[in-house]
Amino acid sequence: MCGVILSGGVAKRFGADKALFPVDGVPMIHRVAASMSHAVSEVWISVKQEDRGRQLAEVCNPFATGYLVDSFNFGPLSGLFTAAEKIHADAFLTCSNDVPWIRPATFTKIVERFKQNPYSSMSIVWGNGATEPLIQVVRRDKAKRYVNEFLETRKNLIRSSDILRSSETIYLIYGGNLTQNPYEFSNVNTVSEVTNPKPRGVFKGLVNQDVTVETFEHFRRSVDCVKRRDFKAAGFEHIYESLGFLSKGVVGLAEHAIYDAVRMFENAQDEKMYQLVSMMRETFLSLLERT
Numbered sequence: 001m002c003g004v005i006l007s008g009g010v011a012k013r014f015g016a017d018k019a020l021f022p023v024d025g026v027p028m029i030h031r032v033a034a035s036m037s038h039a040v041s042e043v044w045i046s047v048k049q050e051d052r053g054r055q056l057a058e059v060c061n062p063f064a065t066g067y068l069v070d071s072f073n074f075g076p077l078s079g080l081f082t083a084a085e086k087i088h089a090d091a092f093l094t095c096s097n098d099v100p101w102i103r104p105a106t107f108t109k110i111v112e113r114f115k116q117n118p119y120s121s122m123s124i125v126w127g128n129g130a131t132e133p134l135i136q137v138v139r140r141d142k143a144k145r146y147v148n149e150f151l152e153t154r155k156n157l158i159r160s161s162d163i164l165r166s167s168e169t170i171y172l173i174y175g176g177n178l179t180q181n182p183y184e185f186s187n188v189n190t191v192s193e194v195t196n197p198k199p200r201g202v203f204k205g206l207v208n209q210d211v212t213v214e215t216f217e218h219f220r221r222s223v224d225c226v227k228r229r230d231f232k233a234a235g236f237e238h239i240y241e242s243l244g245f246l247s248k249g250v251v252g253l254a255e256h257a258i259y260d261a262v263r264m265f266e267n268a269q270d271e272k273m274y275q276l277v278s279m280m281r282e283t284f285l286s287l288l289e290r291t
Helices: 029-037 049-057 078-084 104-118 141-151 215-226 232-249 250-268 269-289
Strands: 002-006 042-047 066-069 090-094 121-125 136-139 170-174 211-213
Touching: 002 029, 002 078, 029 042, 029 049, 029 090, 029 104, 042 049, 042 078, 042 211, 049 078, 066 078, 078 090, 078 141, 090 104, 090 141, 104 121, 104 136, 104 170, 136 141, 215 232, 215 250, 232 269, 250 269
Parallel strands: 002 042, 002 090, 042 066, 121 170
Antiparallel strands: 090 136, 121 136, 170 211
8 A cells, every 4th residue: 555645735825835834843744754654655745746746755755755746637636546547556545744743553543444444445534524535545446447437527526525425335434443632633724723723533423433335326326417417317316425424424525415416406507406405515514513
């Protein structure tokens, strides 16, 4: 298994070079690479430009094997797609460069859990149903399949959770089984959050154990419907997909699916269904905020 640190973003909110910004005297990306290296055979850095790759690889020495210049332009998943195209590993562990407090033991637990349960993809779910789609383990063949079968149709809707949603079986590790520190998974968006991070882990709520979800057929059928320009049918498939996530307490992915339903009914010019699923989405968002 190889690790991929997602470093192709701009980080406009941060106001400085986030990857190189020191946390306890060590550049953020170096901390991620050092921790990840304990769990995988190689660590690669995903970047948009060659010179940036050389710079970050040097900063992450000796923990980074090298860098990959993104072959795609679809946000954070570009790094995963590029790795699947260029590196012959069975699976990839991904993480953004702005999660500087994750311990080596936590990455190791994630990888070990994947080896014990070799599903299509794996990520983390918190007690409130929120997920960590930038921190995931994905089989190479599933990432390549997404590019070949879904990317062209999904290119205007794609987000980091798409690989999870396009997997036959998603395994979501309950965050409380990885850590009891609510700040370990905190990501840094502003300079002030380096010294005053926001807690990421919510341990109590709808989920208190690992979860498996199988909603792939609805995702696949929605893509087929869009290809036929049957947006109304695609919208209903996303509703079914959303309810599948909701039945397991995975509110974060349920919200992602219902947002796609909103877009589909908007395209279908079905005002009644558009209003209904928009209200459903607001309910999901408020549930995530309250818990």
